[in-house]
Amino acid sequence: MxxxxxxxxxxxxxxxxxxxxxxxxxxxxxxxxxxxxxxxxxxxxxxxxSRSARGLVSRKTGNVGFILTNDHFLRTEPFYTQIFMGTEFEARDHELYVLLATVDSDFGENASLPRFILDKNIDGMIIAGKVPQRLIDKMRKYDLPIVFVDYLAPDKKNSVVAIDNEEGGFLATQHLIKLGHKNIAFIGGDISHPSLNDRFTGYKNALEKAGISIVSKYIETEEDYPARANGYNAARKLFSANKNITALFACNDAMAIGAMQYLKDSGKRVPDDVSIIGFDDVAAEVMIDTPLSTMRVPKLEMGVEAMKLISEQIKNPGLINQKILVPAELIVRKSTRKI
Amino acid sequence: MxxxxxxxxxxxxxxxxxxxxxxxxxxxxxxxxxxxxxxxxxxxxxxxxSRSARGLVSRKTGNVGFILTNDHFLRTEPFYTQIFMGTEFEARDHELYVLLATVDSDFGENASLPRFILDKNIDGMIIAGKVPQRLIDKMRKYDLPIVFVDYLAPDKKNSVVAIDNEEGGFLATQHLIKLGHKNIAFIGGDISHPSLNDRFTGYKNALEKAGISIVSKYIETEEDYPARANGYNAARKLFSANKNITALFACNDAMAIGAMQYLKDSGKRVPDDVSIIGFDDVAAEVMIDTPLSTMRVPKLEMGVEAMKLISEQIKNPGLINQKILVPAELIVRKSTRKI
DNA sequence: CATAATTAGTTAAACGTTTAACTTGGAGCA
DNA sequence: TGCTCCAAGTTAAACGTTTAACTAATTATG
The missing domain is CATH 1.10.260.40 (lambda repressor-like DNA-binding domains)
Structure with missing residues (x-):
């Protein structure tokens, strides 16, 4: 050895x-x-x-930073975790290594940047999910290639791998419409998040196209983070105020699971009384007896694409502003049914 | 710049x-x-x-590998994720970087080792949680410093950071006994896992010390992985066969949550009808109305200690076979009550 | 047949550190 | 005074690659 x-x-x-x-x-x-x-x-x-010797002459580190907020990293559903695994997987082919760093979701005034940036120990970085604008501003000062995944800074100055959320939201809602539903509710958290907002837009478009009017009482977007507990709460508000909702599109699986839990607790049955569809396809929750219909998002592939983009961009810093849109696919399971 | x-x-x-x-x-x-x-x-x-220049002369990479199985990485409760964050945090002080790799939980005959080992791009590694013996055997061939966290290969040849599981199991059970319970059940998954087995031993010791006989009908350790769904199933078996159980010690929080869910579904109330205590303190599940009593495990600190150990061992390869035992602390919430 | 062009390699400098070995100018001492 | 010692630096080699510039041998060209 x-x-x-x-x-x-x-x-x-x-x-x-x-x-x-x-x-x-x-x-x-x-x-x-x-x-x-x-x-x-x-x-x-x-x-x-030897990577060191190579790095010395090429003036490259051979490392890529992967940044997400710690609430994303620690959350129950392995959404970003899967994306990370995709980047890690693809990194082989580019002879790169991935360094993972988490930042606080409220990136304070004088919070410090991930160490690998300060140390200049990366050639580029991938930013996953929504991160504070303050962080982005600070990072832009180091002129390293940046690729966003599942989020893009509002100035849209960087390359990005994103889900076609609007189309996905449209398809999910259309699925419910095709099953004969008319009173279709929507729950979402942090609707200022572009991804979630796009799903919401898709929902509205689908209703509009079908000639179903949009009822604001059926829309609950007050919660701040799309997690299970907030899905539970949103469902509580929605169903205690409206008796005639027959279908629900939740902005993601986490909220859908929360909503299912609420319905179960309040004596309603899914899909017999209410059909539910989620988004993301992370709900490998065996405990729930009714498998969730959802929009599948190719998480690993997104990581793979992000790694491809950043690798290209490291080799060729001119290649800026690329955009990859991946489609979400309808997965019909047991939580939606014909009315 | x-x-x-x-x-x-x-x-x-x-x-x-x-x-x-x-x-x-x-x-x-x-x-x-x-x-x-x-x-x-x-x-x-x-x-x-420049890390490259340094690495070149010191013949060190400045990287440490962090290895876990993908089912550990992708699981719902952020147990190993927290440990990882602890290592990452401590790594600063040692000027090290952490490379994360996941391996398949059934590390097949000709599965390949994490890339950073083959590439010789690390100075040492931290192995978190139980990993296949085949993987360990293969890795031992590269003589890199190894530190285990929350697991130790059966030959006990390496340094390790472990929880005092036996003591923890003892304290959890003692807590139930002190509340007046006599018919105390235990559920566990993968009892061949040393950590879970130690918790089970602690359970038996506590009963014995209190002069309560151990009833095998109250013990359910058939499930293979300590996850929520298996907790649900274990509880089903246990409570449908035994009507007089008043308290339950689950080998971890995930199974405890599953068990609570089962009890809820079957019309029993926690803690009114059954007291439940878990282990790990990962159940930040807001959706559950009854906060879970549990044994808190200092996850971040475990990561920190592991990083300290590996860093020492990289500098001084003689320092082998160190052992750090961290205590688990009883956290009483709402899921246990006096009988 | 002389020369140009091509092919398949080699030489040597450079990348940015660390560190053993060396230097230099005093201070301390008999 | 002459010597040793010491404190506080400096010099230069080494680490393992990449790559521009060079070379030698062969092939093509007019």
Whole structure:
């Protein structure tokens, strides 16, 4: 398990170290025979180039920062966790490493930036989910490539991987309409979040298109964070004030689960009395007897795409302002039914 | 935002680069005045030493790997996530970075090791939670320092940060006994996991000490993973077969929550009909109306300690086989009451 | 046939640190 | 005075890569 260097490989293959380096980078100036000889030696010694030495000459660290707020990281549903795993997975192919950092969701006046930024230990960063504007402003000063996932700073100055939330919201609502529902409610938290707001827009568009009028009593968007408990509360407000709602579109699965719980507690049955559809497809909650219909979001793929974008952008800093929109897919399970 | 080097600092302070380096490492050979002068320059230029250059000469990467299985990473309760955040937090003080990798919980015959091991891009690693023995065997071949957290390979060859689970199980059960309970049940999943088994031992010890006989019908350890759904199932088996149980000690909060849910569904009230205590203190579940009594585990601190251990061990590879036992603390909330 | 162009490699400098070995100017001492 | 010691630096080599510039041998061209 000794650590061999490029010199050892060169010696074994009877070539110069430059040749070894060129083989590694698949340079055309090398003949097939030499290439093969060198690759054999690399294999035999289990040689891996030193990242430090590489970093020193290339002036790159080989690291990418992944930033999210700690409430996102610690939340019950593994939404951003999956995205992270996607970036980590794709990072292999780019010979990059991912450094994860969480920041406080109320990034105070003199909160400090993630260490890898101050230390200059990354070549670029991926920002997942909504983060405080103050953080973004501070980070922009270091001119590192930035890619957003599932959020984009209002000035829209960076590349982004986003869900087609409006289309998704439209499809979810349309699903309920197609099942014959007319009194369709919506619950959402933190409606200032662009993603959630877009889902809401999709909801309204679908109703409008079907000629169903939008009833404000059926809309509950007061809660501040789209978590289970808030779904529970929103459902309580909604159903105690309205008796004729037959279907509910929750802005995400967490709130949908909360709402289901409320309905269960208050003696209503899903989907017999109320149909419910969520969004995200994170509800692998076996405890709930009624599997949730939802809009599936390709979380891993989003991470993969984000890593591709940041990697390109590190190599070519000109490539700014790219946008990737991924579709959400309707998944029909047991929580919605024909009326 | 240019990246200054040690040369720039040296020039500004009118000293050699060696002097700058010595100041950074707080070497005694430097006079207070020179030191001050250099520090000023460092500050003014916002100089940060290049990790690559450092790594090259020190033959260290400055990285530590953090390994857990993906079911641990993706699970609902942020137990290991908190531990991870603890390591990340402490890493600052040691000028280390943490690389997170997940492995499959059934680490197949020819599954590959985390990339940072193959790449030799870490100086040591922290393994969190139970991982497959096959993985451990493979990793041992690379002789890197290893620290376990909340688990220890059966050969006990490495340093470890563990919870005093036996004591914790004892205290939890004793709490129920002190409240006057006699028919105290236990539910656990994956009882082959040393931590859970120790909690079970603590349960038995407490009963024994109080002169209460251990009733095997009150013990349900068939489930394979201590998650909510399995807590629900375990409670179902237990309470449908036994009518006189008045208290329950669940091996962790996840199972406790599942059990509470079952009791709720089957019309029983907590704590009026049954007292429940969990373990871990991860149940920040606002949706549950009855806050759970539990044994608090200092998760962040465990991460901090693990990072301290691995950092020491990287500097001094002789320091093997250290053991840190952290106590669990009884937290009484609303789910347990006097009988 | 002389020369230009191409191919397949090699040489050597550079990247930014750390640190052992060396220097220099006094202070302390007999 | 002459010597040793010490304090406070400096010099220079080394770490393992990448890559521009060079070279030598072969092939193509007029």
């Amino acid at each position: 000794t650590n061999y260097t490029i010199k050892d490989v060169a010696k074994m293959a009877n070539v110069s170290i430059a040749t070894v380096s060129l083989v590694i980078h698949d340079h055309k100036r090398i003949s097939p025979e030499t290439k093969h000889k060198v690759q054999q030696a690399i294999e035999k010694l289990n040689y891996h180039p | 240019t990246n200054y080097t040690i040369k720039d600092v040296a020039k500004m302070a009118n000293v050699s680069i060696a002097t700058v380096s010595l100041v950074i490492h707080d070497h005694k050979r430097i006079s207070p005045e020179t030191k001050h002068k250099v520090q000023q320059a460092i500050e003014k230029l916002n100089y940060h030493p």
